[in-house]
Amino acid sequence: MRRLFIYFIITVLGLCVQLNAQTILKPKMKVEHSSFAIxxxxxxxxxxxxxxxxxxxxxxxxxxxxxxxxxTWKNPEAVKKVILSLYKKHKLEGVVFVGDIxxxxxxxxxxxxxxxxxxxxTDWHESSVPSDRFYDDFHLKFDFVKQDSLHPQCFYYELGVHSPQLIRCNIYSGRxxxxxxxxxxxxxIRKYLHKVVEAHQSSNRLDQFFSYTGHGSYSNSLLAWVPEAYNLREQMPGVFDKEGRARFMRYCFTPYPKNDIINMIKRSDLDLAIFHEHGLPDRQYFSDIPETSSLEEHIKQLKTDLRQYVRNWVRNRSLLGKEYQKADTIYxxxxxxxxxxxDPVIISQDSLEDARMGLSLADVTEVSPNVRMVIFDACYNGDFRxxxxxxxxxxxxxxxCVTTxxxxxxxxxxxQANELLGLLGLGARVGQWxxxxxxxxxHITGDPTYRFTSFDPKIDASVLCRKPYxxxxxxxxLQSPYADVQNLALHRLHANGYKDISALLRHTFETSPLAMVRYTCFSLLKKVNDSNFSEILIPALNDSYEFIRRSAVREMIAVGKNEYLPHPVRAYIEDRHASRVAFNITLGLYVFDEQPLKEAIDNVLKDSYIQNKDEVRSQLMKAYASRYSSDEAILQRKEKEKMRLLYVSSLRNYPIHGSVDAYLNLLQEQSESEEFKLSLLRSLAWYKYSYKRPEILRxxxxLRRDKHISAAIRQEAERTYYRLKND
Known part of the structure; x- marks a missing residue:
């Protein structure tokens, strides 16, 4: 009896240990391949x-x-210390944070x-990004700044000046x-964990899928929307041919799609839903005001809009009076x-009309979604602060629903919101994906260990993801018939520094018949950021996959070589029905130089079949006009400081390359304010892919070594230097 008692005590102590005040309950099984932590x-x-x-x-x-x-966690460092210890000693593959972390x-x-x-x-709480990359990416280095006095669970950190500048998560995490x-x-928490355990005890293939695209997503472009169905079949071949079913809906299928969406996510057999939409922490925006087709409907809708407009202005009576007068005089x-x-009655009616266009917090609770996993390709729906x-x-x-x-x-x-979805169909854990x-x-909200049963019994992606490289x-x-198994291999080769990765990615991009494989090559080559990346942008602009074409436009804007110009000009003419492609072209043309653009327009139009050549030339040069405003404000100082700072800030999205030498000269000008120079240095840090990057680095x-300038300028120059230098 005494031996049994001693054995019991040793067993309990072996399963529950104290480490720096944290209590750790060990698993009852030996760790072999990997482990997880709650x-x-x-x-x-x-x-x-x-x-x-x-x-x-x-x-x-x-x-x-x-x-x-x-x-009783005091700060994020205490949590991360435990995570790192488990990772080093027990091959930790992921964590989930439960409660107040x-x-x-x-x-x-x-x-x-x-x-x-x-x-x-501005407001620190709003201008910072709540992110668990602090916990799951060990490469990134952070400097503690302060704890939020109003939100004590929030701790502010700056990314370290010398930190790596790419996300490469060592583990996965969820909340x-x-x-x-x-x-x-x-x-x-108790009720949620009960259904999580129940979900893990059931066998469920990912064969019931639903995708919804809301108003305003991808500029409402049909050509941007259509490929999703083809890509899904490419990622999970055969799954949706017989018993499986994939449904795709757009905002325009019905004036108010909310009820149709609710009916879908309430389905007890639905496995995965993706929402491409606009969002806030408390709202999913499904649709906008329905299109009207009669004079009576036009008038009714205009009155509704104007009532809301007045409600937004009613607190400022003087401005409201001016708006009344303007509406009366002009319109x-x-x-x-x-x-x-x-009127309370009309306010209520208008509110009900607005509620028909989206899903609120209370709606979600009332609906009680049964879809097992949801991807929100939307803003702020996962704002866990x-x-x-x-x-x-x-x-x-x-x-x-167990995970989002x-x-x-x-x-x-x-x-790309559908990236690597095939791994989920092949049994990868949500966190591994x-x-x-x-x-x-x-971020994953919910259980990151949830997984579907693989649609191919010969492949278990959860094992593939955790196997040593x-x-x-x-x-x-790379010879696998499954696109996302190939993509997993490419990701692993890139992450582990395969010596021929750039050539491999370029060759695969140029030869693969699979759109999602070509996209993975494209995105990984961007991370490599060498000549192969800048050179594939021209063929990428002619890819059959619309998303690759519009991505190529964005990256041409980021690189900025004038030799690209004939290609976006031609795409604007020949691919203009792909509205998202055309939109990106017109939005970013001004980052290139004027004379090469004019020459490109003339050369392309000379051999073009279109009739309205003067109109197209006018459209493209009108799009370029933003360059004149920017140069006048930043370089010629024709605007006040506040406006100049706004133009400088815009360089983060659209880096004007030809003016870089002039920008660098401004950093040496004594007449420029420190605030202006700091803002300019911050914007130049976004020129990572620019052909002018070497000059900025120099x-x-x-500046970072110049002891005759302020410490603030030196520090910002050093941050920009390492942003651009660090690959």
Whole structure:
């Protein structure tokens, strides 16, 4: 009896250890290939220990040994220290944060986002990016700044000056953070973990798919929307041919698609849904005001719009009066058009009309989505610094939804949201997929270990993703019939420094019949950023896949070589029905030089079949006019300082290359303010792909060593230098 008691004590102590005040519950099985960690705060553990242990056990049954770590976490560094220890000792592949875990708020790293470019001198809470790349990318280095006094769970960090400048996640992560929905937060976690365990105990193939494209996505371009269905079949061949079903909807299929979308996500058999839409933390925007077709409908809708317009201005009576007068004088709209803007009955009616165009937080709870996984290709739906947000509402609702992938800030429309989806169909864990596709703002809300049963019993992508790197094996996977198995191999070869990666990517891009493989080659070559990248942009502009064509336009703008010009000009003429391609061309033409553009337009039009050549020439030169305004403001100083700073800031999105030498001279001008020089240095840091990058590097290298200028200028020059130098 005594021996049994001693054995029990040793076993318990072996499974539960204290490390620097953290309590770590070890898995009951030996770690062989990899492990996982559940990281919770102490109170969550005390309230939800049974459910957390059940989660730990079900992962163990899937041969994923799982640690449970809990503490009263003081800061993100304490959490990261534990993660790093488990990673080094136990081959950690991922973590999930349960409960109140500190939120890193990242600054000086907007280039690692897809689109976010808010002035960081404004509200810190709004201008920082909540990001768990602090925890799951060990290459990135951060400098602590301060804790938020109003939001004590938020901690501000700047990306280190000498930090690597690319995201390469070592592990994957997810968050299970309860929300302010009127339900006890520990009850939320308990109920959620119960359905997670249930989901892991069922076998479910990814064979029921739904994609919705909302108003304003991809400029409402049909040519941008259509390829998604073809790509999905390429990524998961055969899955949707018989029993499987993929559904694709657009905002224009019906005046108010909200109910149709609700019916889809309530389906008990739906596996994955993707929303290409606009969003906020508390709203999914599905559609806009329906198109009207009669005079009566036109008038009704105009009155609705004007009532809302007045409500937005009503607090400022003097401005409202001026707006009334302008509307009456210019458009002949007297006060009868606004009548009822303050009538409670009409306000309610207008509010109901607005509610028909999207999904609110309360709607999500009422709907209780059953779709197992949701990808929100939208802004702010995953903003976990908020007390309540859309992505979390999905997983905490009563339905079967267990995981979501969403963005904490705004996100670029010209982004590939379906990248590597085939790995999910082949059994990769959601976290393993996200680890390969992460940007600074993307996050899993919910269980990152969830996986679908592979549609090919001979392939388990969860095993492929975690296997140690073997160059010969990766090269052999390039012969796989599955596009995303090939793409996984390319990602692994790139990440592990395969010596011939650039040539391999270029050759594969030029020869592969698979659009998603060509896209992966394109995106990885951008990271390599050598001559092969700048040279493939011309053939990429003629690719059959519309997304590659519009990406080629964006990257030509980033590189800025005038020799590119005949190709976007020709694309504007021959591919103008691809509205997103044409939109990007007109938006970025002005970063090139004027004379080469005029020559390119003349040469292309000379051999063109179109009849309206003068009209096209006028359109292109009108698009170029932004260059004149920018040069006048920045170089000729024809605007006040505030406007000049706005023009300088715009260089982050559209880097004017031909003016770089003049910009660099301004950095030496004593008459320029320090604020202006700092702003200019920050914008020049976005010239990473520019053919003028060597000149910027040279000047920044000189400035960062110049003891005769201010410390602030030296520091910003050093940051820009390493942004451009660091590959």
């Amino acid at each position: 990281i919770a705060d102490k109170q969550t553990w005390q309230e939800c220990s049974a459910e957390l242990e059940a989660y730990q056990q079900v992962l163990g049954k899937e041969s994923l040994p799982t640690f449970v770590v809990y503490d 500190p939120i890193p708020m990242i600054r000086k790293a907007q280039h690692l986002t897809s689109a976010f470019k808010m002035d960081e001198e 299970i953070k309860p929300i302010a929905n009127g339900v006890n937060k520990y009850e939320q 002949g709209l007297d006060s009868t058009w606004y009548k009822g803007y303050d 908020e007390d309540d947000y859309i992505a979390a509402r999905y997983i905490f609702a009563a339905g079967k 992938f969403a963005n904490s800030v705004n996100v670029l429309q010209d982004k 996200a680890q390969l596709t992460n940007i600074l703002e993307s 073997d160059e010969a094996e990766m090269l052999s996977l 000047v920044c290298n000189e």
